[in-house]
Amino acid sequence: MDATQLELEQEVAEQHRHHTKAQFFYVWGALLVLTGIEVYLGYQNMEPVRMLSILMGLSLIKAGLIIAYFMHMKYEVSQMKWLTMSSLVICLALMCIFFPDAFRILKLGAR
Amino acid sequence: MSEAVVHQGVTAGPYEPSLFGTYSKKIGMWLFLLSDSLTFGALLYAYSYGRISTPNWPTPFHSESIRNATLMTAFLLTSSLTMVLAVRASVFGDGKTQRWWLLATMLCGTGFIILHGREWSNLIAEGLTLPMFPSVPGHHAATEFADVSKTVPQFPATFFGLTGMHMLHVTIGVIYLGIVAFRKKFIPVLLVLWLIAWLATPAYSPFHYGAHVLLVAAIVCGIILWLKPKVYDSSDVEVAGLYWHFVDLVWMFIFPLVYLMSTKII
Numbered sequence: 136m137d138a139t140q141l142e143l144e145q146e147v148a149e150q151h152r153h154h155t156k157a158q159f160f161y162v163w164g165a166l167l168v169l170t171g172i173e174v175y176l177g178y179q180n181m182e183p184v185r186m187l188s189i190l191m192g193l194s195l196i197k198a199g200l201i202i203a204y205f206m207h208m209k210y211e212v213s214q215m216k217w218l219t220m221s222s223l224v225i226c227l228a229l230m231c232i233f234f235p236d237a238f239r240i241l242k243l244g245a246r
Numbered sequence: 247m248s249e250a251v252v253h254q255g256v257t258a259g260p261y262e263p264s265l266f267g268t269y270s271k272k273i274g275m276w277l278f279l280l281s282d283s284l285t286f287g288a289l290l291y292a293y294s295y296g297r298i299s300t301p302n303w304p305t306p307f308h309s310e311s312i313r314n315a316t317l318m319t320a321f322l323l324t325s326s327l328t329m330v331l332a333v334r335a336s337v338f339g340d341g342k343t344q345r346w347w348l349l350a351t352m353l354c355g356t357g358f359i360i361l362h363g364r365e366w367s368n369l370i371a372e373g374l375t376l377p378m379f380p381s382v383p384g385h386h387a388a389t390e391f392a393d394v395s396k397t398v399p400q401f402p403a404t405f406f407g408l409t410g411m412h413m414l415h416v417t418i419g420v421i422y423l424g425i426v427a428f429r430k431k432f433i434p435v436l437l438v439l440w441l442i443a444w445l446a447t448p449a450y451s452p453f454h455y456g457a458h459v460l461l462v463a464a465i466v467c468g469i470i471l472w473l474k475p476k477v478y479d480s481s482d483v484e485v486a487g488l489y490w491h492f493v494d495l496v497w498m499f500i501f502p503l504v505y506l507m508s509t510k511i512i
Contacts (some may be wrong), residue, residue, distance in 0.1 A: 139262075143269040144481040151337040151484070159334075163327040170319050170501075177312065177506035190502035197498045205326050205491045207484075212267035215276075223280055230291045237298040 150210055162204045169197050275485045279492045282415075286496045289408045290503060296400040297507065304394045304401050305508045306374065311365060315505040318361045319497065322416075325354030326494045329423075329487045336480035344483060348427035351490065355420040362413050363453055366406075370452070376402050380450040405504060412500055414459065415493050421463045426478045426486045430471050436464040 173193050176186060203209040208216060266273050297303050307315070332347035371382055373391030395402050424432040443457035 139264075140269050143264065143267075144479075147268055147272070147484070148337040148480050151334060151480075154334065156331065156334065159327055159330045163323060166323045166326075167320065170316065170323065173502050173506060174312065174316050177502070177509045183507065187503075187507060190506060191499075194498050194502055198495050201326065201491055201495045201498070205330050205494075206488055215266040215268065218266075219276055219280060223283060226284055227287045230287055233291060233295055234298065237295045240299040241301065 151207075158204065162200050166197055166200060169193050269481060271481055271485050272488070275488045279488065282492065283496070286408075286411070286499075289404070289411060290499055293404040293408055293503060296404050297503075300398055300400060302398060303508070304398055306369075306391065306394060307505050307508050312505060312509055314361055314365050315501055318358050319501050321354045321358040321361070322494045322497050325351045325358070326491050328354060329490045333480070333484050333487045336483040339480075345427050348423050348483070352420050352423050352427070355416050355423070355490075359413060359416055359420070362409065362416075366409075367451065367453075374402050374405075376406055379452055382450055408500060408504060412493070412496060415496070417459055418463070419490050419493050421460075421467065422486055422489060425467050425471070426482055429478070430468075430475075433464050433468055433471070436460055436467070440464065 173190055176189060179186070181189075202220075208220070264270065264273065328347050328350040332344050332351060335341075335343040335347055369391070370379060373395060375381070375395055421432075421436065424435065428435075437460075440457055440460035443460060444454065447454040447457065
């Protein structure tokens with residue numbers, strides 16, 4: 136195996152050794168609580184766009200917690216954080232270009 | 247004389263340290279996950295497009311379905327916790343604990359698949375189906391679901407497409423963890439699971455054919471282990487963990503968007 140790779144693997148493993156178990160349990164608890172709030176909201180008679188905004192907001196928080204703590208992204212170097220996350224967000228945001236068309240169809244009415 | 251220094255099988259290569267400050271396997275997995283998130287992104291956007299542009303979008307998920315989906319979510323979240331504990335055990339060199347946590351993760355993942363499969367079967371039996379699914383013999387579909395499949399075909403198409411793709415990812419994740427934890431000993435287990443899944447499901451069930459994923463996986467894993475037999479170390483467990491957490495992450499968007507936004511409020 137290449138020495139650089141082995142060194143990097145050992146460095147990463149060393150970083151992992153500093154994480155406490157309690158931290159993971161807190162994140163898990165937070166994720167379960169947020170899921171409970173989402174289920175509660177699912178039964179509220181709310182306007183769909185408002186409910187969608189709240190649910191997606193909560194899902195983004197949950198995704199952030201999973202990426203940061205469980206996927207270890209919080210402890211990566213800044214190049215890794217910025218290049219991966221910004222490229223993902225930009226690509227997903229570009230897909231929003233389809234939504235005006237969906238609203239256009241809705242206003243035309245079902246034919 | 248060669249400038250390469252050989253020390254206990256480790257070669258000082260000509261490569262510079264990575265810009266990303268981590269090892270190649272992990273960067274490779276991140277790149278795969280970024281591309282896979284665009285696949286799921288496209289499916290989620292397609293579902294949302296249909297949801298917005300269809301005024302009579304069905305809300306078929308009654309409280310039993312929501313309870314089931316909430317339990318599935320809890321299984322996945324717990325599996326993510328057990329996965330990080332497996333990674334933690336692996337970096338401390340505690341192989342036995344690592345295997346137990348990986349097994350717990352696999353069991354949670356299997357629980358998710360079983361619950362999801364049960365829900366799919368119930369929905370298909372009630373008439374929510376796709377043209378490619380064989381019809382249930384001697385069964386008359388409930389009017390509501392049969393109507394949904396005819397009047398809003400986008401709903402079953404996007405629902406089964408999105409959740410089916412996710413279920414496939416969870417299945418591959420369980421197999422991946424099984425190979426990392428037990429290596430070639432897991433292949434006979436996989437073959438037994440394939441036989442059970444294939445023989446125990448009726449011929450009209452999509453899972454009767456879907457079970458062959460396990461057979462294909464057993465063959466592929468067998469070839470990989472034969473070509474490159476190795477003992478998986480903490481870096482392999484961490485990379486497998488990244489894949490598993492991604493599967494969990496995607497469900498965090500599917501659950502509210504597909505289930506909670508289509509809750510039947512009585």
